Amino acid sequence: MTSQNSPERWDIFCAVVDNYGDIGVTWRLAKQLSAEQPIAITLWVDDLKSFSHILPALDPELVSQVHFGVTINQWSTPLAIAYQTGNVLIEAFACELPEQVKTSLIAMQQASKLDSSAAKPPLWLNLEYLSAESWVEGCHGLPSMQASGLKKYFYFPGFTAKTGGLICENKxxxxxxxxxxxxxxxxxxxxxxxxxxxxxxxxxxxxxxxxxxxxxxxxxxxxxxxxxxxxxxxxxxxxxxxxxxxxxxxxxxxxxxxxxxxxxxxxxxxxxxxxxxxxxxxxxxxxxxxxxxxxxxxxxxxxxxxxxxxxxxxxxxxxxxxxxxxxxxxxxxxxxxxxxxxxxxxxxxxxxxxxxxxxxxxxxxxxxxxxxxxxxxxxxxxxxxxxxxxxxxxxxx
Missing domain, CATH: 3.40.50.2000 (Glycogen Phosphorylase B;)
Structure with missing residues (x-):
């Protein structure tokens, strides 16, 4: 894998659950980020066939394609397309990242410790499920130190000003x-x-x-x-x-x-x-x-x-x-x-x-x-x- 930090490139990984649930939320997020922010979005999805039910133009046989400005890659094991680290990495709903991605993050973390000029790993976020429970305010945005030494932040959507908010497109x-x-x-x-x-x-x-x-x-x-x-x-x-x-x-x-x-x-x-x-x-x-x-x-x-x-x-x-x-x-x-x-x-x-x-x-x-x-x-x-x-x-x- 190659490393290529870019302040305007984000990767989102989504494992399809219940056919349309997780991918429905993740696809809306990816589309809105691409349409309203100066960010290049790559969405990695493990079940393109189910995804195609809510995106009829999607071809489940292609390993990479672009729709609504979002690059959609097939998440296979191993990855058929090399993962290139960007600025932000989002795992949707605690899906387990591919080993190739984790290996890349760890390598970058170790390299940045040895050389301060080396590229740092992307900001790693876990997009959580939406909840109106009061405890969400206290957990939103908290970091979790991983065994590898990397930090993963928990991003909680929610209904109050102290949470991560709700997906809603402009206008x-x-x-x-x-x-x-x-x-x-x-x-x-x-x-x-x-x-x-x-x-x-x-x-x-x-x-x-x-x-x-x-x-x-x-x-x-x-x-x-x-x-x-x-x-x-x-x-x-x-x-x-x-x-x-x-x-x-x-x-x-x-x-x-x-x-x-x-x-x-x-x-x-x-x-x-x-x-x-x-x-x-x-x-x-x-x-x-x-x-x-x-x-x-x-x-x-x-x-x-x-x-x-x-x-x-x-x-x-x-x-x-x-x-x-x-x-x-x-x-x-x-x-x-x-x-x-x-x-x-x-x-x-x-x-x-x-x-x-x-x-x-x-x-x-x-x-x-x-x-x-x-x-x-x-x-x-x-x-x-x-x-x-x-x-x-x-x-x-």
Whole structure:
């Protein structure tokens, strides 16, 4: 390997987990860094096939390619492309760096000790998962001394000024507002996705969740709703919960299909890129999301939502969910805050009856809830987004 320090070159390593979770966040970070900062970004990904689902232009057979100004390299073992050290090295979500990279870092560290004029290793950061828990403030930015003598810094995204911030592209809210202001955009988007029969007055819910009986309970409730509800599902894990009410096997479902069950119409979505997914969230009246990337994008959509958080041992995910709900509901009227919290908890605990009853208590056109969903992104961004904070952190370090 060759060493080539450059103040304007960063490397990001991402191991794909759960198909779209980690790579979704990492790809947004890489794109925004490349578009808004004078930095050359190289993104190393171990599963290009899964990555290509959210970046259709990506060719999984190529070991190196450029999209949106980002160089995307296949992370193979061993690396097919030589790693050249830059200014910053980010490992996304504690993925284990390749041995070739670690060897290079150690060699640079040792050389810089022997010769002060030698190039120093890049600043090494671990991008952590997003959490609203209070302890994140105390851990954000802390260094960890590795056995090799290198320091690795922990970068925690978060909702307060003492954390690493939230991924949000420049002028995203302005673009969203302009999109939502023109109601024809919604109808045009649905048509482009092959969705038919959705009238402007109909309620539309997007669903991107894990398996849960609570989703089945919601769909059974929607069948008996007073007005038509259109539920938009990508072909994936969410549908596994609905097999008992579907007229065919999940394998037989395909994009563009629709299934009418009373006043519920289930639509099967095609895969879309991240920009298309953002527009889908902007266009729905309510969004059910999972993981981290879609969870944050649902907030930026300024629409009510349910967060289906990834289950962890000893129900630790419920602690993370509660920490977020405490923040999110801070300025909501007490009764509305209670209903929204119980709805989210019931959905995550697979409590079917409780999920259905509290869904009915939340009026999708309830003005306080909609006003709160609109104001929340402005408050949550805390004036400075993650990329801006990250660049400043690197400068200060």
């Amino acid at each position: 995203l809210f302005e673009k969203r507002d302009a999109w939502q202001l023109n109601l024809q955009n919604r109808q045009d988007l649905f048509a482009s996705l092959g969705l038919s029969g959705i009238e402007p007055i109909d309620k539309v819910v997007s669903v991107f969740s894990y398996e849960t009986k609570a989703l089945l309970a919601l769909c059974e409730t929607w069948q008996d709703s007073e007005q038509t509800i259109h539920a938009l599902f990508p072909k994936g894990r969410s549908l596994n919960s609905l097999q008992s009410i579907l007229p065919c096997s999940i394998e037989e479902l395909s994009a563009g299909m629709q299934i009418k069950l009373g006043n519920l119409v289930i639509h099967i979505l095609p895969m879309t890129d991240q920009e298309g997914y953002d527009k889908l969230l902007w266009s729905c009246d309510f969004n059910i999301v999972r993981g981290e990337d879609s969870f944050l994008r649902a907030q930026w959509a300024a629409k009510p939502f349910i967060w289906h958080i990834y289950a962890q041992e000893d129900d630790y995910h419920l602690i993370k969910l509660d920490a977020f709900m405490q923040l999110y509901c801070n300025n909501l009227p007490p009764e509305l805050a209670k209903s929204w919290k119980v709805l989210n908890l019931a959905f995550n605990n697979e409590q079917q009856e409780l999920t259905a009853s509290h869904w009915q208590k939340i009026n999708l056109v309830d003005l306080p809830l909609l006003q709160h969903a609109k104001q929340w992104p402005i408050d949550a961004i805390n004036d400075v987004d993650l990329v801006s904070r990250l660049v400043q952190f690197v400068k200060n370090s």
